[in-house]
Amino acid sequence: MEEFLKNLPASVSKTELLKILQEFQDKYGYLDNDFIHELSKKIGIQPGKIYGIASFYSQFRFKPRGKYIVNLCSGVACHINSSENLINEFTKLTSLKDGETSADGKITLELVPCLGGCANSPVVKVNDKYYTKVTKTDLLKIIQGLK
Amino acid sequence: MNLKDITYNYLFKATELSEINKFNRDINLDIPVVFAFRSTCSVIAGIDDTISYIEKYSNENSIKIKIVETSCPGLCSFDPVIGVKIPGRTLILLKNLYYYEVFSVFDSILNHFLPDTKLILAQIYDEKYNSWPEVPDFFSLKQLKIQKRNILKPINTYSPISITDYFAKNGFKAFAKVLTKLTPNEVCSIIENSELKGRGGGGFFTGKKWRKALENNNNPKYFICNADESDPGSVAGRMLIETDPFRLIEGMLIGAYAINASKAIIYVRNTYTLAIDRLKKAIEQTKSAGLFGDDIFGSGINLNIEIVTGPVAYVCGEETALISSLEGSRGMPKPKPPYPSDKGFLEKPTVVNNVETIFNIPFIILNGAESFKQTGVKSSYGTKLFTISGKVDYPGVYEIELGTNIADVLTAVCDDESLNSIKAVHIGGPSGGFVHPDKFYEKLVFNDSKNKSNDIWFGAGSFVVLNKSNCIVDVCKYFLDFDVNESCGKCIPCREGTRVLYDILKRISERPVTTSKHETLQRFKGVTQLEEIAVVMQETSLCGLGQNAPNSILTGLKYFRNEFEEHIYEKKCDAGVCRDLKLYSINIENCVGCGLCVKRCPADAIIGSLHSAHFIVQERCIKCGNCFKICKFNAVNII
Numbered sequence: 132m133e134e135f136l137k138n139l140p141a142s143v144s145k146t147e148l149l150k151i152l153q154e155f156q157d158k159y160g161y162l163d164n165d166f167i168h169e170l171s172k173k174i175g176i177q178p179g180k181i182y183g184i185a186s187f188y189s190q191f192r193f194k195p196r197g198k199y200i201v202n203l204c205s206g207v208a209c210h211i212n213s214s215e216n217l218i219n220e221f222t223k224l225t226s227l228k229d230g231e232t233s234a235d236g237k238i239t240l241e242l243v244p245c246l247g248g249c250a251n252s253p254v255v256k257v258n259d260k261y262y263t264k265v266t267k268t269d270l271l272k273i274i275q276g277l278k
Numbered sequence: 279m280n281l282k283d284i285t286y287n288y289l290f291k292a293t294e295l296s297e298i299n300k301f302n303r304d305i306n307l308d309i310p311v312v313f314a315f316r317s318t319c320s321v322i323a324g325i326d327d328t329i330s331y332i333e334k335y336s337n338e339n340s341i342k343i344k345i346v347e348t349s350c351p352g353l354c355s356f357d358p359v360i361g362v363k364i365p366g367r368t369l370i371l372l373k374n375l376y377y378y379e380v381f382s383v384f385d386s387i388l389n390h391f392l393p394d395t396k397l398i399l400a401q402i403y404d405e406k407y408n409s410w411p412e413v414p415d416f417f418s419l420k421q422l423k424i425q426k427r428n429i430l431k432p433i434n435t436y437s438p439i440s441i442t443d444y445f446a447k448n449g450f451k452a453f454a455k456v457l458t459k460l461t462p463n464e465v466c467s468i469i470e471n472s473e474l475k476g477r478g479g480g481g482f483f484t485g486k487k488w489r490k491a492l493e494n495n496n497n498p499k500y501f502i503c504n505a506d507e508s509d510p511g512s513v514a515g516r517m518l519i520e521t522d523p524f525r526l527i528e529g530m531l532i533g534a535y536a537i538n539a540s541k542a543i544i545y546v547r548n549t550y551t552l553a554i555d556r557l558k559k560a561i562e563q564t565k566s567a568g569l570f571g572d573d574i575f576g577s578g579i580n581l582n583i584e585i586v587t588g589p590v591a592y593v594c595g596e597e598t599a600l601i602s603s604l605e606g607s608r609g610m611p612k613p614k615p616p617y618p619s620d621k622g623f624l625e626k627p628t629v630v631n632n633v634e635t636i637f638n639i640p641f642i643i644l645n646g647a648e649s650f651k652q653t654g655v656k657s658s659y660g661t662k663l664f665t666i667s668g669k670v671d672y673p674g675v676y677e678i679e680l681g682t683n684i685a686d687v688l689t690a691v692c693d694d695e696s697l698n699s700i701k702a703v704h705i706g707g708p709s710g711g712f713v714h715p716d717k718f719y720e721k722l723v724f725n726d727s728k729n730k731s732n733d734i735w736f737g738a739g740s741f742v743v744l745n746k747s748n749c750i751v752d753v754c755k756y757f758l759d760f761d762v763n764e765s766c767g768k769c770i771p772c773r774e775g776t777r778v779l780y781d782i783l784k785r786i787s788e789r790p791v792t793t794s795k796h797e798t799l800q801r802f803k804g805v806t807q808l809e810e811i812a813v814v815m816q817e818t819s820l821c822g823l824g825q826n827a828p829n830s831i832l833t834g835l836k837y838f839r840n841e842f843e844e845h846i847y848e849k850k851c852d853a854g855v856c857r858d859l860k861l862y863s864i865n866i867e868n869c870v871g872c873g874l875c876v877k878r879c880p881a882d883a884i885i886g887s888l889h890s891a892h893f894i895v896q897e898r899c900i901k902c903g904n905c906f907k908i909c910k911f912n913a914v915n916i917i
């Protein structure tokens with residue numbers, strides 16, 4: 132993290148804020164408290180304010196995320212094709228709700244708007260891999276495969 | 279010659295680009311050429327595996343095959359689509375070509391045999407080559423015939439990330455024309471004359487917007503492309519960028535020139551990884567070609583393009599919110615006026631245009647306003663992209679001439695069976711509404727909401743088809759839930775209104791706690807309240823999110839009132855979606871106490887001892903219906 136901060140230019144304008152947060156999250160997975168505090172000193176915006184801005188956007192996370200990020204699509208085409216049932220099933224199987232990470236740090240559930248595969252909905256994405264026309268049975272298999 | 283010189287000669291010296299015309303070059307190769315139509319939708323469908331199997335096939339059989347990566351034709355149900363061109367024969371398009379089909383398909387095709395018919399989509403006729411017997415012409419497919427592909431090419435045999443391929447399609451000729459022959463004033467006039475309207479939902483005249491920004495001399499000025507595309511159910515912008523990133527850049531260069539902006543910014547949602555990747559490559563090449571930067575080809579014009587990835591919030595699609603987000607704040611809308619064209623990014627004059635709007639610009643500049651107005655109908659010229667999904671056989675992104683009626687579109691995207699079971703179409707995403715089959719003869723045109731007789735508002739072009747397995751109340755609830763989550767909370771009518779509307783819908787889609795008349799009355803009162811709240815929200819919300827959030831409910835009530843009433847009075851959801859309306863109970867007369875249902879109940883909601891009547895604990899029941907399905911004695915009732 133220190134290195135990340137060191138690599139930032141001496142003075143940063145507010146228009147760069149979101150970009151910096153994105154870069155940090157890309158690298159470390161989430162925005163941790165220390166970082167927000169250090170950044171605050173650097174760009175002269177209160178930590179609470181940075182947090183307020185970041186939390187407005189769904190991209191930013193404030194807790195470590197699991198090894199596998201499971202995205203269940205909650206877009207409209209998937210909804211029409213019963214994605215709600217999959218979401219309930221997932222919660223039943225793992226007791227995870229949207230945004231939660233399993234105790235062993237393996238799985239994080241994140242509901243997302245349209246993943247872009249509406250023709251083959253419902254769509255599930257695990258890290259970079261997509262699964263299409265997913266049924267409850269498929270979902271169970273997917274979860275079992277997350278070792 | 280370096281890229282800059284090539285570009286200069288091609289644009290300003292009208293040099294022949296024989297070396298550039300890639301399509302012809304590829305297609306005349308004496309080895310098989312494979313076109314991989316790769317976009318996000320086909321990646322999801324598995325095209326990357328297909329491509330690697332084709333490479334594997336080529337290696338294992340020591341057959342040279344050239345693979346050209348292009349972009350998807352937008353017919354998602356056929357993904358992955360692969361085109362194969364063997365010497366002497368027409369280009370054949372294969373559909374649903376998953377990796378495990380690759381070896382057998384290539385064994386056939388490379389030996390001039392057709393593969394399994396279920397994998398054949400069409401061929402592109404060309405009299406120079408022998409056609410494949412009994413394979414339909416691509417342009418004769420009903421999914422193509424309904425379309426008027428002006429800004430999307432029907433089939434892309436060019437690489438989306440090669441500037442020379444773009445040159446071969448007359449790329450950057452419009453920008454060159456602007457740079458050498460037209461003043462900003464003239465460019466604005468051409469766009470004004472074309473009567474081009476914004477494709478991002480607002481439908482505002484693009485030319486007017488540009489003119490206002492041009493006339494304001496508070497420099498520097500900004501030209502922004504809105505590629506946030508946050509409407510659920512719409513992926514048209516992503517598709518356009520993945521298909522032809524250079525066209526977006528060209529349109530933006532023209533727009534920036536027209537208003538004397540020195541900087542153009544593309545705000546694209548950061549989940550669009552492939553689109554961003556292609557856009558970045560395209561920007562880089564455009565820069566190396568000398569088409570932007572300082573003093574572009576000696577014209578004295580300085581212009582820069584930058585790409586910004588938005589960290590995703592629906593309301594950031596609204597232009598003033600988008601500007602706040604670019605400024606590093608929370609993306610909340612601001613009251614208008616002042617309009618961005620007066621006071622936008624960093625308080626400077628700014629034009630914000632949608633991706634699809636910008637895609638129309640190069641054509642209009644090259645061919646003139648009148649030519650653009652040949653397509654479409656009065657006050658709705660040109661085409662519009664619709665993202666068609668839901669209960670159809672051929673979902674995808676369709677470019678439809680404005681003025682086409684909904685019924686014709688549906689016929690093209692459905693086969694008979696699904697066509698006959700359509701209950702409604704939901705058009706326009708969270709701001710849009712339902713269209714009843716009685717209105718399917720209506721034309722798709724820009725609609726200023728004052729025109730009450732036609733309440734179809736297509737917004738950004740999401741087009742979701744529903745059949746009897748979908749519940750209107752549930753779809754309303756879905757969109758309201760979306761609005762509740764996405765309302766930025768700045769104004770009370772929207773923040774509270776969306777929540778109240780959602781609660782009312784939730785109440786009628788759940789079983790009442792008591793069966794008293796009072797409870798039913800309350801549920802009914804909810805519906806009349808819906809209408810009152812809707813009016814307040816429409817009139818007093820700050821931005822389009824709040825103003826349009828009640829539209830689904832209002833059109834739902836107008837055309838499908840019976841469904842709402844059924845939910846309220848009969849506690850019935852015909853589609854079977856609103857499960858919470860149901861009550862499962864065991865009839866002690868019929869129950870023999872076999873215990874089968876106990877084993878199948880996922881919620882441990884059924885109690886009872888063997889051979890005596892069983893009982894469902896309502897508080898635990900999750901309405902899965904297993905007990906109803908499994909009981910052999912008809913002892914489980916649904917009330």
Ligand SMILES: Cc1cc2nc3c(=O)[nH]c(=O)nc-3n(C[C@H](O)[C@H](O)[C@H](O)COP(=O)(O)O)c2cc1C
Nearest residue numbers: 476477478480504507508595596597631632635822
């Ligand atoms: C809640 C809300 C979301 C919007 N989302 C988008 C969007 O995702 N993309 C877009 O181009 N316009 C969106 N708009 C419309 C923009 O405010 C603006 O009108 C548009 O970008 C202008 O470009 P155009 O004239 O080329 O359509 C949205 C508006 C509202 C109120």
Ligand code: SF4
Nearest residue numbers: 767768769772821824
């Ligand atoms: S209408 Fe809703 S989304 Fe728009 S500014 Fe008001 S609270 Fe925010």
Ligand code: SF4
Nearest residue numbers: 869870872873875909
């Ligand atoms: S399956 Fe039917 S008969 Fe058997 S215990 Fe359940 S309700 Fe009674």
Ligand code: SF4
Nearest residue numbers: 879899900902903905
């Ligand atoms: S509907 Fe499902 S949860 Fe409810 S009692 Fe029957 S089996 Fe159990």
Ligand code: FES
Nearest residue numbers: 204206209245248
């Ligand atoms: S709605 Fe799920 S992929 Fe589009």
